[in-house]
Amino acid sequence: MTDTISEEVTEEQRPLGVYTRPKGGNGWRDWITTVDHKKIGILYGAAALFFFIIGGIEALLIRLQLATPNGTVLGADMYNQVFTMHGVTMIFLAAMPLAAAFANYLIPLQIGARDVAFPRLNAMSFWVFLAGGIFINLSWLLGGAPDGGWFGYAPNTGVIFSPSVGMDFYAIGLQITGIASLVSAINLTVTVLNMRAPGMTLFKMPVLTWMLFVVQLLLVFAMPVIAVALFLLMFSRQFGANFFNTEMGADPLLWQHLFWIFGHPEVYILVLPSFGIISEVIPTFSRKPIFGYDFMVFSGIAIGFMGWGVWAHHMFVSGIGPLSVAAFSLSTMFIAVPTGVKILNWIATMWGGRVKFSSPMLFSVGVISMFTIGGLSGVTHALSPADTQQTDTYYIVAHFHYVIFGGIIFGLFAGLYFWWPKVFGHMLDEKMGKINFWVMLVGFNMTFGPMHVLGLQGMSRRIDTYSPGFGFEAWNMVATIGSFIIALSVLIFLINVVTSVKKARGKPPCGPDPWDARSLEWMTPNPTPEHNFDEIPTVESLDEFWHRKWGTDDEGQIVRVATAEEVCQKGTATGVHLPSPSYWPLIFAIGLPLLGLGLIFNLWLTLPGGILIVTALYAWIFEPVDDPDGPHGDHHEVNEEISEGASDV
């Protein structure tokens, strides 16, 4: 595991002699040892897109099964596994890590930092997430995928009712990805608080950073709750604990409460990054500042805070008392207010602007209109009596896909198009981007629009088949066709990526500021150099980058004071001292699934898992702060700040 190093290094640099750090470099070795937040961001993005495609294939299978009455494509058992894994994959392995990709890549850049507070922990978060994602999907090969729904309601997830190992993979796998989320959240929380550029007060942070910050706080407090729920499930299944054993007087609603105490903040964990992204995109393309920055920030905080008081609206028919239903019904209704404020503020930002409908902007407007539909159907669920008709029908499926697909996936695609040049140094093709958007919009509405009707006509959720004669046939067929149109739009995106990469090969990177953007990350060249900023800028205002480019003349007209090329740094600084790569995050991450497999199949397997984990932890601690053999630049002022700014944990 260690490089052989010929040069001499001091005892101080290599405390235990063996735990050296790998050198930076190129190729796969660089990727698996990297602690660079940008590379980790890219890894998150790639892994998330991979799982997004897997989850999408599962969605297509679901739609094929339901295209016609009495469908036989999957069969009941397989259908239950596929819909469970579709939910688990899309939420935990696609949407959350895609948001994490943006958080990792952009938070340090937007606040003017060289990296996150704990670069190695950051790498660990990614590898642990990936290990968890692979672990859950291993269940397909090792005895069947989870079949109790992503919500895993007890006691249907107990060994009697779900005897395959699927739910064990679910409980342990989500626990593993939960570790990743929690560690990453603590890391980014500290980063936002502690590593802002001089002058960047909290209220000069871009809205995206703010929203991502709220998300990290939500994760910090929500992950332990699902962790406990999953522990209870795991102990029940593995060791015969009686948390959900109703024969002994246990209450099956315990799981539901714990799950949704986590689950509702989770909705905002998913949606706020997208809100943040479009809050960056819309002002840029409207050529106006965001309307009501303070309101945007505070409504984000309010959503995050109120998200803790509405969880039981998932349980209006579960048998909780009428007083609880009334209370949660009211709290749910009023969470619509801060969300509504956001939508109106985005509209006000565009209003009176000179709006360029480039592809990131199209996707953002898509978020506004599609999320509005999801939000409004959400209000109809808040009417708890009406929810007794709607819940667990396709009306709910329609609702949350308008929120999650319309509100989140569209936003994340806006982000992909917007920051692609930032990350890779070339633009994605605009024309294909627009086609991508329109195809996705049509496919999305064809798939999920009819589900409102199906739900109101009484089609239950999570059914693997339905009989003819209930009026479900036509709309199901439309939805299935729509789902393939969505698949086509994702294919268009992938083709766009491939052709754009090919087109850009051999050409110089695109300019530093393709969109006339506003925030700090665009002050570095495209693609971002390894050290981010040549010199940490001092921030004077919100939209610092924009204000360095544009000023006002005597008549109040906006005039250019500098070109983007002048404002942007050259990215040519040398000798910037960056945290060194490390093997141990990856080694640690490999240990966890082994531990999990050991718990499920054979306790002996936990031994190598445990050894890897303990070794990795101790090696990590005793690993020198820096690569003793790595290049050391001249220590001028800026460099001091870097080595101090990024801690060694």
Next chain:
Amino acid sequence: MDTSETTTDVEEEHEHHEHPSDGKYMQIALILAIITAAEVATYFVHIGDALIPTLMVMMVVKFWIVAAWFMHLRFDSKMFTRFFVSGIVLAISVYFIFLTVFEFWTEG
């Protein structure tokens, strides 16, 4: 969630108050020991309806003493207190509602 306050974010004064002396720590530990003794005494001496409130008050006092003195929250940055208190307040309110929904308080 209360990190939204604007006033404290930059240049939070770097507090280096003198930490208590070892003797002071011993005194605090003595107080903790006395409260614990009082707590345990309630097991043997019956005080009726006042029992649970008394126990809760003593518990909170002990908690507060350890957090404030041993964990240095009294002397350290308010940011730390904020995160800890956020966690505690959120936990108490969420789980209080949780138990209320289960009609835990009325069941006795």
Next chain:
Amino acid sequence: MKKVWLVFTAAVLLALSGCAADAELDTLQPQGPTARDIDNLLDPVLIIAYVVFFLVFGATVIIWWKFRDRHEDEKFPKQIHGNTKLEVLWTIIPTLILAGVSVFTLITLSSLNSRETNEITLQVENESVAWEPEVVVIGQQWWWEFRYYFDGLDGVDLSDARNLPPADIVTAGQLVMPIGQEIELSVTSRDVIHSFWIPALNGKRDAAPGRVHPWKLEADEPGVYFGQCTEFCGLSHSRMRMQAIALEPEDFQTWVDQQLVDQTADQITDEAVARGLTVFENQCARCHVVNGVNEDTSIGADLVSNAAPNLTHFMSRTTYAGGIFNLYEPDGTVDRTQLEAWIRNAPAEKPAYAQGRRGMPALGLSEDEIDDVVDYLQTLGTPPSSFIIQATEVD
């Protein structure tokens, strides 16, 4: 974008206005007072939602037409950073609207949870009984049981649905009730969580093991009202259906009279039926009860849920196997082919987990035995009226 939306919205409006013909589960065509209360709450909110949506969408369209950048020059629009008054205004307005909505929500909620005490007089075994209409609803994998206790539920311990005292009437798949009466339900489960839902009469309520949830149903007119289990409950969740059959009070009395009759062997004259009874006693009676043949206590112990449908008045129902097969053809003849297929190899007809003691297993009966047992089953109970048989047919 605009056109797509027009088409789509038109389609939604069409569906919402209740044009859907075959929609037995439609939530927007209430057939009873409770469901109507819910519908009356939803409709105005849907209208508000449409208005809000068209405002937002209209604004987007205006931005698209009016504020689109058509000249690629560097001219900037007026830079507006916000407008506190406006923002406060559009915080307050939705708050007020929602406050109004919440008042109506609370009113509906309280009516949904209110209980009407209305006793009806029934003749039970030649005695007049004042019965407050109450039915115990029990979900299990993957069918519903309904139990009627004419002495009321006061002395009935429902906390353990797997061990209930014998009831006056035990039926499965179809809840029979009189019209114009509020029927109080006690919903519970014998294994996992299910959800009881007759959309035309009321919303749904979960059936959770160890918990008894009150709910109610009331129908205006006689008819067959369809339902479907809506809480994911495992393998055959989609094949767990039920119906509420609402009858005129006198028809309900007739139904009660018929259900109170036990099946005794000395009525049997036909030889095939007698052989069928033997098959039943040797095989089926391990899990299924026929009053007069075996006892309603501790049968079904082979099953996780501790129960299988009571078959005493099998022919009085129009569906079986969790409400997924029709017992009768529309003309009133028995669909023997399907019934025989079910008895021959139940797991092939409906996914279950028989080896895990859930669902009906394949018993390995010979074709003769199947014929006989079907002959026997056909003697159990009185067929319902052709009105009900036809109302059960969905196609």
Next chain:
Amino acid sequence: MSEETTTGLSHNKLAMWVFLGSECLLFGALISTYLLYRNKFYDGPAPGDIFDIPFTSVSSFVLLMSSLTMVLALAAIQRGDIRNNRLWLLTTALLGAVFIGGQVYEFTTFIREGLGYTTSPFSSAFFTLTGFHGVHVSLGIVMLMSLLISSYRGKLTQKNSETVEIIGLYWHFVDVVWIIIFTVIYLVPNPTS
């Protein structure tokens, strides 16, 4: 090191506090689960039947005092007093070990008296909650021992006293959690069968 950050606080210490905030929700969920099930003892022993308050009081006291020794260890290293630092670190670890020993003894007694992990919802919830706490204490002991080893290797000096402080924060947190558990689970009158 900490002077370089925006807030002037060290990354490590801030991260530990954020983590402790998170842990509140974890233990909150476990305690609430226990409270929900304290009456659900099925056919097994009830909490009121088996809790040995005098015994648990002693071990609680031991854990409480370990907080004192922990803070004394920190004060020592902050003064640069390595000898006393080692002494108090060792004492803290030992007190922690005594507490864990007490818990092991308590668990074995309970099991002997018929309260196994799978006896009832109450037993599962009890062992899970106190077990989680015990694992936290054990991890703390491992960390303290690591500090000691590192001290004997000459790596633990006044300069990195913050490491001691951060592990101390964790240790005190585990202690305050026990303050709550001791009152809420043991001292509040318990149902008997």
